[in-house]
Amino acid sequence: MMELLPYKYFYYPAIxxxxxxxxxxxxxxxxxxxxxxxxxxxxxxxxYILGMFRSKGVDHGTYRRNYDGIIDNMADPGYVMITDFxxxxxxxxxxxxxxxGVISVISIIKLSKFxxxxxxxxxxxxxxxxxxxxxxxxxxxxxAMSVAAIAFVSNYKYRYVLYLLSGSIHLTIxxxxxxxxxxxxxxxxxxxxxxxxxxxxxxxxxxxxxKYLYLFSFIDDRIDIYIKGFYSNHxxxxxxxHSYIQPLFHTAILIPxxxxxxxxxxxxxxxxxxxxxxFGIANFFAFxxxxxxxxxxxxxxxSLYPVxxxxxxxxxxxxxxxxxxxxxxxxxxxxxxxxxxxxFRPGGYRxxxxxxx
Numbered sequence: 012m013m014e015l016l017p018y019k020y021f022y023y024p025a026i027x028x029x030x031x032x033x034x035x036x037x038x039x040x041x042x043x044x045x046x047x048x049x050x051x052x053x054x055x056x057x058x059y060i061l062g063m064f065r066s067k068g069v070d071h072g073t074y075r076r077n078y079d080g081i082i083d084n085m086a087d088p089g090y091v092m093i094t095d096f097x098x099x100x101x102x103x104x105x106x107x108x109x110x111x112g113v114i115s116v117i118s119i120i121k122l123s124k125f126x127x128x129x130x131x132x133x134x135x136x137x138x139x140x141x142x143x144x145x146x147x148x149x150x151x152x153x154x155a156m157s158v159a160a161i162a163f164v165s166n167y168k169y170r171y172v173l174y175l176l177s178g179s180i181h182l183t184i185x186x187x188x189x190x191x192x193x194x195x196x197x198x199x200x201x202x203x204x205x206x207x208x209x210x211x212x213x214x215x216x217x218x219x220x221x222k223y224l225y226l227f228s229f230i231d232d233r234i235d236i237y238i239k240g241f242y243s244n245h246x247x248x249x250x251x252x253h254s255y256i257q258p259l260f261h262t263a264i265l266i267p268x269x270x271x272x273x274x275x276x277x278x279x280x281x282x283x284x285x286x287x288x289x290f291g292i293a294n295f296f297a298f299x300x301x302x303x304x305x306x307x308x309x310x311x312x313x314s315l316y317p318v319x320x321x322x323x324x325x326x327x328x329x330x331x332x333x334x335x336x337x338x339x340x341x342x343x344x345x346x347x348x349x350x351x352x353x354x355f356r357p358g359g360y361r362x363x364x365x366x367x368x
Contacts, residue, residue: 015066018366025058026354029135034343040129052131056116059138062147063112064105067367069148078104086231089179090151111154115146118157125164126280128321132346136317140353144310148362152307155180156187156314163191163315182231186294186308191315194286198279210286214293221297224304237303252302258295260352261288261313268323274331281326284319287312320349 032051040048065071076082078094085091097107119137123130145153155177162173177184193213200206220227228235265288268275275281291312298305324345328338353359 015367017364018062018065018068018368019363021058021061021368022363022366023354025055026139026350029055029131029138030346030350033132033135033346037129037132037342038339040131048131052134055131055135055138059116059134059142060109060112061368062142062366063109065147065366065368066105068365069362070150074108074150075104078107085151086233087151087155087179087181089176090154090181093154093180108150111150111157112146114161115142115153115157118160121161121164122315122318126318126322128318128325133317133321136320136349136353139350140356140359141310141314141317143359143362147366151181152183152311155184156311159184159187159191160314162188182233183307183311187311187314190287190290190294190312191283194283194290197286198283210289213290214297217290217294217297221294221300221304224298224301238301250302252295252299252305257306257309258292261292261309261316264288264316264320267327268319271327271331275326278326281319281322284315284322287315288319320345 032055036043036051043051073082073084077085078098080098085094094107097110102110115137116134119134120130122128123133142153145156147153158173158177158180162170162177165173174188178188190213193209197206197209200209224234225238228238265285268281268285291309294312295305295309298308324342328334328341334341
């Protein structure tokens with residue numbers, strides 16, 4: 012039998028490649044042909060798909076045994092329906108999760124087009140962080156979030172069907188759906204007073220839900236399990252938060268927006284992204300007594316933060332003269348400051364180093 016290879020030997024060189032391409036080719040993306048763009052994008056896409064084709068990794072064995080019918084421990088009906096169908100038509104498990112990865116790629120394509128962001132840097136940020144915490148470890152959350160992201164930028168004809176599907180794949184995605192749609196609702200309100208009241212009401216509701224979370228145990232047995240800490244040795248189940256790096260990082264993302272706010276024209280897309288970011292940060296503190304909910308729900312709600320970073324930067328670079336003149340240096344500083352925070356997280360390092368292909 013061929014010896015399995017550690018995925019880290021492919022992942023970290025891909026990070027270096029992504030960094031160089033993101034910085035060096037930023038001024039030229041609009042000038043490249045579709046064929047040349049595909050050639051440049053292909054290496055990092057290939058490494059991502061290779062990761063989805065892994066033979067070992069975090070929770071990989073559990074998902075494989077469930078897919079093969081050896082165990083039956085997946086409660087989410089959407090995920091069960093999808094995997095039962097794929098298994099019934101004899102799709103191998105590794106190919107099934109590659110298909111899930113293709114859906115993630117499609118979601119980034121959709122986001123990049125909707126927000127007019129170049130695909131490569133956006134995909135690179137996801138590859139450096141969120142895909143590691145979802146697609147490479149929490150498979151259901153990764154698939155569900157990709158479907159929800161597609162729904163978020165889809166028209167109303169398909170949006171709610173896709174939202175329903177994503178929520179059925181993993182229940183935590185409902186937090187993103189509610190927050191994202193509420194943010195879209197607030198953006199359409201013209202009165203600043205009503206809009207401010209709407210923001211306050213949402214934050215208060217988050218704290219009320221966080222305080223009385225046990226009342227929602229009837230929705231899913233896992234809520235009660237996580238609150239009571241039956242698996243207290245895993246990820247802080249039943250314990251309060253022990254690290255505030257997550258909200259600090261996401262608060263820092265808002266700083267450029269706040270500094271340059273007076274230079275920015277009113278933009279509903281940007282306003283919705285900022286509101287989602289604010290609500291996500293509030294969510295962390297609202298659920299801080301139950302760390303597992305604070306970390307996971309906040310991560311899900313803030314899954315669009317790479318879009319916020321690049322979209323905000325593009326607007327600033329187009330509208331603020333001194334940033335436009337020094338665009339290459341500012342963008343270099345942004346990526347160089349951001350990337351170490353993403354790839355050197357202990358949790359991400361653990362996930363990558365557990366993966367074998």
